[in-house]
Amino acid sequence: MAWVYLIIGGMAEVVWAFGLKFSNGFTNIPVVIPTVITLIFSFWMFSKSLKYLPISTAYAVFTGIGSFGTALFGMLFLGDAVNLIKIILLVVLISCIIGLKLVPDKTKKGEKI
Template sequence: MAWFFLIAGGILEVGWALGLSYSDGFTKIEIVIPTLVLMILSFYFFSKALNYLPVSTAYAVFTGLGSFGTAIVGMLFLGNTVSPLKIFFVITLISCIIGLKFIPDKQEKEEVL
């Protein structure tokens, strides 16, 4: 369930990041209110994930998913520049995020002789 919370928070982070860009410095109230709701929900899910996952892993995945999603949405729908190097680094980013999922949360203590 922790990974569900973390992924949900990361997806919501994409929403509020885009909301910030459309709010014109918090001057468009019709954009500001949903953006603030998305922020609160995003951090709520992140905080729920922290009950089960170490903060180092959770924060890296949370911000990484937000960065990945925002970059993809920007390139696909907002006219941000797309280049082979940018695509390479976005793929590298998501590969690292997926890799964090497979690292054990607790290290086994070595026996001292």
């Protein structure tokens, strides 16, 4: 369940990042209010995941999901630049996130890192 919390929190990070873009420096109150609510929800979900996951993995995945999702939606819907290098780097980023999920959270007793 911790991974579900983490993924939902990361996806909510994408939403509040776009809210910040459209808040016009926190002057557009109808956008600011749901943005702040989504920001709080995002960190709440992240904090729930930290009860079960190591912070090193959880934070990297949380911010990675937010970075990947924000970049992807920016390119698809906001006219952000799209080029081969950016696509390759996003694929590397998501590959690293998946890799962190696949690494065991704990080492066996007596095993050296």
